[in-house]
Amino acid sequence: MNSFNTKTEYHLIKKKKRSSRSGYVYYAGFLNPAGQPKYLKMKSTGQTNKNAARKVAEQWISQGIMMPDGELSYLAEVWTPDSVYVKGRLARGRSMSKTYIAVSKRWIELHFLPYCEKHSITQLSQLDTAFINRWVIHLWEEGKIGPVTVNKVLQAVKVSLGQAARDGLIPSNPARDVEPVAAQEKERGIFTLEEYKKLFSEPWDDFAVYAACYLAATTAMRLGEIRGLLVKNLDLEKGVVHIRTSWQDNEGLKPPKWNSVSHEEGIPLMPGVRGVLQKILNTHRWGANPNNFVFCDLDNADRPLGKDKITNGLYIAMKKNGIDRKAKNLSFHSFRHTMITNMKDDPRLLRHFARHKQERITERYIHLTQEDTTRFEKTVSDRFSFAG
Template sequence: MSITRLSDGRFRVRVYLGYEKDAKGRERRKLIDRICANEKEAKRLEAQLREELRRQEYVPPTRLTVAGFLDEWLEKSAKPSVKRRTYERYKQLVEKHLKPHLGALRLEKLEPRHVDGMLADLSGKIADRTRLHVYRCLHRAMEVAVRWRLVGRNVCDAVEPPKADDPEMVVLSAEEIDRLLQAAKEHHYHGTADSRFYCLYLAAVFTGMREGELFGLRWEDLDLEEGIAHVRQTVEQGGKHPVFGTPKNRKPRAVPLPPEVTDALKAWKVEQEIERAFYAQGYRDFGLVFTRPNGEPLSPSAFAHGPHQAIVEKAKLPKRLRFHDLRHTFASRALAAGANVRAISEILGHHDPGFTLRVYSHVLATDKAEASEKLANYLRSSPKKQEPGR
């Protein structure tokens, strides 16, 4: 390495990296050549380059912009590795927020202050949780940039993530569950009275399965005699051009079905066969349990804004109640009833029981008080042992 003063008062930092062959096969010296405004800056750069080379973290400069990199990341890394809806969400965040704020910068020039500036500018304009998603999207992309050796570090590591409250969890009481199931039983889909939604809501409350997992459930995945549902696929997009995917964490799992659910499923299967016969050749058979009348998979978006909203209103429940809250209801009620945490974690498809404990710690807080009281009662009622004489 060398530092030389130029005639205009600036300083040149040169680091020699050996030799490389040019396009014509001739050997030429390979080096890093940087110009600094003053000697202090030059010495700091020299020390930085020396350390990066020692750690093998030096990344040659590139003219690639943040926008160009994000486009490449979406297509080459995100699209093949995440679910369709996740990819579409990433793309939306990139196009709507990341590119307008950071896209014109050269990737190698991206600094923590740029990310902080973007997050500050978005504050008050979008929800705090959306700002957090913007940060997480960029963080994940920059991890790939480091792996691809386009940059030497993930600048997001030096940025404090935006704080956002978790979405409010709604857990239904037994009386509210009864009202919801009754409303689902009375709901007419496309003017037809059937039990499809009663069966769907019953399964959600008693199994804790995710919406996409229930929409993707096939009859071949069910063992109604043994009372088991095998979660093997999900619906990512319903309607005429459905897209199916794998369960979250890409792990199939077995979920126990109580008698109430198996009985309802058997009854619904008979109704669905009548529906299939009515549509004849027009029936689109995907082998699914919960479908539109013509056999097409239910669309998560259309379901949320249509039947679900109508059923919630009919049951006179809070409008903020999401279908996903039935999963929370299942888990909360099961844990409050004393169910084993590991078993509930496996039924829900969580990656470990610790995650289940963190999500539903509010439910177990009352259990701690009860456990303490039970211990105190036990100790009070235990016969006093006399101390041995000395």
């Protein structure tokens, strides 16, 4: 039941009390002087009688005490470890890394809030679907970030505004019906065996980076797992590596992504890789103590080798060996894609090396190789040789 008084510029809504299953209380909503949406956040008058609620609302107006509108900074605050949104996700058993939280916050600060400021938008209540849609188109036309990233930024804003609606700061999520832009991620490239021979025939300028990449290429280990590898989880006598830890710069050492049957048997190491890793341990800057990182930071024993140091070292080696990483969309993660692709004909080995919780995730890593194409062409040629 609603009532609106044009003279006092407010309206009343009767709502159930939050503190009990029965009983009602009146909330007052005040006209937004900034424009649309029309009303600011509802504020409880604490009154169950309509006339009494009107007196309270009119008193607030005369004293200038109307519910303040939500500040735009709220959108970035949603993406902090202690926010209601993040804690709510974790309480419901949904994973959310600190890195993802930090990146989402940064996206909003870099790509949404400056656009709002440019257009004199300072309050949550000033945001509407049309404005957010224009912003998305602006990002797409500007071209500073790719379409995939545009959609990720949009999703971060949608989440924040959804939480603002749940917190009662705005009546609804104005970004809910804003559609993402057309985006197709470029398929991750994989290495050929010939490219592997070029890369690993001779050690690189930085032997630790060479060893880290060599290990990734032969085990399908992720970069975080390589960086978080501890000496105690490397068994060179048995020739296996146990993947029990991973490193994320915003979180430190943590358990790795889902591991099937905990991999107590470990991932086997090729003889050549064992020799390389043994050399790493023999020349370890901080000593090969069980809890030290295999690939350690040169200035800090409590941190692993830097992510950028490893990836940049890989890119330098690729350039020296005439491998065009941009044309093929190759990265450190391509080692994992390459290994899984080459294991696709052996389902048991594939599951062991991929270590994915869902089979559909593994399927994304399987690429069409030149051998696959040749085999297909031969099959077609054999079966349709009568034609023509």
